[in-house]
Amino acid sequence: MSLARKILSLDDDSPDLESVLESKSARSLLTVRDSTDTNGSPNRSPLVRLLSLLKRRPILSIRVFCWRRKLRDSPPIIAEELASAITMASRARNPLLAHKYFNIYKSLVNGRPFLFNVLMTAYMYNGDVEETFLLFYKLQRLTEYGPDTVSYNILLSLCSYRRLVQEMESVFYEMEIYGIPPSIKTYHILIRGYLRSGMWEQMESIFGSLKKPNTSTHLLMLRGYALAGKLEKMERMYELVKREVHTRGRSLIWAMISAYYKVGGESSRRKIIELVKLVGGEEHLYFPNLHMVLISVYSEEGLIDEVRRIFDALNRNMVIGSHRVMTYENNSCFLF
Structure with missing residues (x-):
């Protein structure tokens, strides 16, 4: 979308944004309502599509939404557009603005529990435990629909990240009481919660209760077994997801290296x-504390050339870092 490219070329506070949006092509694009696509399915609104393209620039996204909602003679804001705006406010670390949008469009919120979930996610993303739970309880009181699996997963994610194990277990127990079906994501959240808290038995118990674990499950358990120092189980899990670890699991490789190093x-x-050979290059030498592990390992194996290579790489990195600091200090005089 050329409009997205134009907007992304601007600074967050650029005064030129309004002139871009006021162009005839932009106005016609952002005020049209697509009905259905060629398959007969509802299309996303152009505004939702645009905001999704701007998601890495939440401030710009919010400015676009503010312009659109104030535009005269245009179709009213729809629920999906409101959801995008709340999400962008969350990404901008502005939960108060997300809450404001939620309240402004109360007529859209009624009967749409997914909008509660979007705002709960905004609170969760910004670490607001109290507001997340309060909104969940408000959704619970709306007996005509109430919380769904996504709602509970949001609470579980918050508890998992905060290591609130008892609260996490209470939320999961409540799901069972009310007959809310857990998803595979539910179990992954529980595994992460126990993993973060070092509760290995509980982590394995949840894993054992899964009838159809997937690749993401195995990657989680690989990390868990590495942190727990359970090498045999770690290696068995590694065999199941070796390809994924090699292509996108660099941090998992570090976890496995640390596990082996602790055992000796x-x-x-x-x-x-x-x-280490799987990583390649010198990037791994700058991973926190890993260079010390490798120096120890290479020294014990008598691989002196490898030890020298690490020291050379570290020296280059220190010189580059010092050069950057000096360059900044030399140029900073032009700022005042």
Whole structure:
């Protein structure tokens, strides 16, 4: 969408945004209502599509929404557009604005529990435990629909991230009482909660209760077993997801290296060396504390050239870092 490219070329506070939006092409695009696509399914509004393209620039997205909602002689804001605006306010770390939009369009909120979920996600994203639970309880009181699996997953995610294990377990128990079906994401959230809290038995118990674990489940358990130092189980899980770990699981490789290093021994050192080869380049040398692990491992294996390579890489990194600081200090005189 060329309009998105034009907007993305602007600074967040650029005064030129309004002139871009006031162009004839932009106005006609953002005020049209698509009915259905070629398959007969409802289309997303052009505004929703535009905001999705601007999601990395939430301030700009909010400014676009503010312009659109004040536009005269245009179709009223619909629920999906409101959901996008609340999400953008959340990304901008402005839960008060998200709450304001939610209240302004109360007529849209009624009968649409997914909008409660969007605002709950905004509160969760910004770490507001109290407001997340209060909105959940408000949704519970609306007996005509009430919370769904997504609503409970939001609460579970908040508790999991905050290591509120008892609260997390209470929320999951409530799901069982009210017959809310858990999703695979529900179990992943529980596993993460126990993993973060170092509760390995509970983590394994949830994993064992899953009838159809998927790749994401196995990647989670690989990390859990690595942190728990359960090498045999870690290695079995690694065999199941080796390809995924090699392509996008760099942090999992670090976790496995740390697990082997804690155990020690010649076999562990050999496995560490093999894992490092999967990463390639010198980026791994700057991972927190990993260079110290590798220096120790390479020294014990007598790989002096590898030790020297690490020191050379670290020296280059320190020189580059110092150069950046000096450049900033030398140029800063022009700022005053």
